[in-house]
Amino acid sequence: MVQTTLHQHSEAQVLQGRPVYIIDGARTPFIKARGKPGPFTPVDLAVQCGRPLLLRQPFHPSDFDEVILGCVSVISDEMNPARIAALRLGMGDSMPAFTVQINCGSGMQSIDTAYKYIRAGNADLILAGGAEALSHAPLFFRRQAVEWFASLNRASSLAQKIKSLAAFKPGYLKPVIGLLRGLTDPVVEMNMGQTAEKLAYLFDITRQQADEYAVASHSRLHRAQQEGFLQNEIEPAFSSCGQVFEHDDGVRPDSSLEKLAKLSPAFEPPHGKVTPGNSSQITDGASWVILASEDAVNRYKLEPRAIIKDSEWSALSPSIMGLGPVLSSTAIMKRHQLTLDNIDLWEINEAFAAQVLACLKAWNDTDFCKSVLGLEQPMGEMDQSILNVDGGAIGLGHPVGTSGNRIVLHLVNAMHRLDKKNGIATECIGGGQGGAMLIEKV
Numbered sequence: 001m002v003q004t005t006l007h008q009h010s011e012a013q014v015l016q017g018r019p020v021y022i023i024d025g026a027r028t029p030f031i032k033a034r035g036k037p038g039p040f041t042p043v044d045l046a047v048q049c050g051r052p053l054l055l056r057q058p059f060h061p062s063d064f065d066e067v068i069l070g071c072v073s074v075i076s077d078e079m080n081p082a083r084i085a086a087l088r089l090g091m092g093d094s095m096p097a098f099t100v101q102i103n104c105g106s107g108m109q110s111i112d113t114a115y116k117y118i119r120a121g122n123a124d125l126i127l128a129g130g131a132e133a134l135s136h137a138p139l140f141f142r143r144q145a146v147e148w149f150a151s152l153n154r155a156s157s158l159a160q161k162i163k164s165l166a167a168f169k170p171g172y173l174k175p176v177i178g179l180l181r182g183l184t185d186p187v188v189e190m191n192m193g194q195t196a197e198k199l200a201y202l203f204d205i206t207r208q209q210a211d212e213y214a215v216a217s218h219s220r221l222h223r224a225q226q227e228g229f230l231q232n233e234i235e236p237a238f239s240s241c242g243q244v245f246e247h248d249d250g251v252r253p254d255s256s257l258e259k260l261a262k263l264s265p266a267f268e269p270p271h272g273k274v275t276p277g278n279s280s281q282i283t284d285g286a287s288w289v290i291l292a293s294e295d296a297v298n299r300y301k302l303e304p305r306a307i308i309k310d311s312e313w314s315a316l317s318p319s320i321m322g323l324g325p326v327l328s329s330t331a332i333m334k335r336h337q338l339t340l341d342n343i344d345l346w347e348i349n350e351a352f353a354a355q356v357l358a359c360l361k362a363w364n365d366t367d368f369c370k371s372v373l374g375l376e377q378p379m380g381e382m383d384q385s386i387l388n389v390d391g392g393a394i395g396l397g398h399p400v401g402t403s404g405n406r407i408v409l410h411l412v413n414a415m416h417r418l419d420k421k422n423g424i425a426t427e428c429i430g431g432g433q434g435g436a437m438l439i440e441k442v
């Protein structure tokens with residue numbers, strides 16, 4: 001049984017303040033990390049999609065009040081990537097900018113921070129994004145190697161230097177892969193894939209169910225690409241050596257249950273259910289959303305696309321972090337007296353197929369809904385035809401600091417295309433948290 005309880009902010013605390021609108025947004029194509037640093041750093045990616053986004057606005061880039069950017073794996077040449085991106089985007093020396101990090105929630109945290117600033121009257125126009133280049137995740141030396149380098153550095157005489165050099169062991173050169181460390185929770189000592197395995201076990205998700213979900217995810221994304229549903233959110237990215245990236249390149253249109261069934265478990269061999277085929281991919285990408293107050297809308301004659309109605313963050317054991325969307329979305333639904341059926345479209349970030357399916361099962365589980373969510377009745381079954389309608393991170397990839405931003409951007413676009421009134425974008429967060437936003441089409 002899952003041991004956690006829903007902690008909810010009070011209604012009075014969250015439902016006051018000025019309306020906050022989503023005006024526009026753009027992202028790069030998501031580019032699969034292929035075992036070596038990709039062509040773009042996080043700031044490069046943020047600038048690639050930020051430039052065309054800013055150029056099409058009726059106001060000057062310096063008219064923003066603030067830039068907020070989510071980024072998990074900040075590289076050492078780009079400390080505070082938000083500020084570097086703002087400067088490279090021509091927003092001016094006086095543009096304040098800060099970077100937020102809440103693991104996989106970072107790209108949504110930037111939107112939520114902007115939402116709360118504007119709602120409270122502290123700002124009128126904010127550029128909020130996420131940028132991640134997982135292909136650039138660092139390699140570390142192990143501790144013994146760092147100590148050896150330090151002793152070599154300290155050696156002042158020739159004799160000391162020779163002594164230090166003689167102490168070198170070839171094993172010191174074996175790197176520690178920063179990405180693997182970053183995707184492992186240090187408190188429960190489980191990597192993210194193992195947390196999905198735990199949910200598969202707790203909620204009895206079969207390998208076939210996870211694979212079926214993954215096949216559907218690839219096929220929805222492929223259809224969205226073919227039909228041009230993603231064209232109004234993707235801006236091409238141009239590398240310095242002339243490569244042009246126009247499409248998300250992780251999609252495998254030929255995915256089938258037979259092919260996926262052949263893949264070995266990635267995290268709990270030999271019997272685990274989480275494989276490379278039903279996990280989110282390791283990917284580079286960036287996304288931005290522009291948020292504005294009513295004053296800014298009137299001042300610049302903007303056309304709002306959506307209004308942010310509410311947001312919620314929740315926390316639970318890191319070992320079951322994948323249930324974060326259930327907690328945070330339910331808190332919002334309770335506050336607005338909504339049921340699963342009242343939400344027209346859902347974006348649940350696909351960290352793992354088993355994790356998304358566990359969320360759906362949790363909402364339909366009487367004991368879970370009673371003991372964890374404090375509900376008399378289960379929330380019920382979600383209609384999967386309104387969930388991740390154009391695929392998700394299994395096919396697209398999951399640049400961790402960006403995905404939360406992308407799902408909000410995409411939800412708004414999908415609500416307009418399908419003429420749907422409201423939607424929830426939600427995600428699980430490594431370390432044991434969840435984030436959700438309730439969005440309404442304007």
Ligand SMILES: CC(=O)SCCNC(=O)CCNC(=O)[C@H](O)C(C)(C)COP(=O)(O)OP(=O)(O)OC[C@H]1O[C@@H](n2cnc3c(N)ncnc32)[C@H](O)[C@@H]1OP(=O)(O)O
Nearest residue numbers: 104192252255259266276277279280281282351428429430
């Ligand atoms: C809070 C959160 O959001 S937690 C989530 C955070 N993110 C993560 O934890 C990342 C999870 N994912 C991973 O760690 C990695 O993707 C792994 C370890 C599962 C797999 O890594 P890789 O082996 O590099 O995966 P890769 O995508 O290259 O697939 C390996 C092979 O599987 C096979 N494969 C994968 N997907 C498919 C598919 N849909 N159909 C057929 N074959 C497939 C292919 O043979 C592929 O090799 P190829 O690309 O040479 O053809």
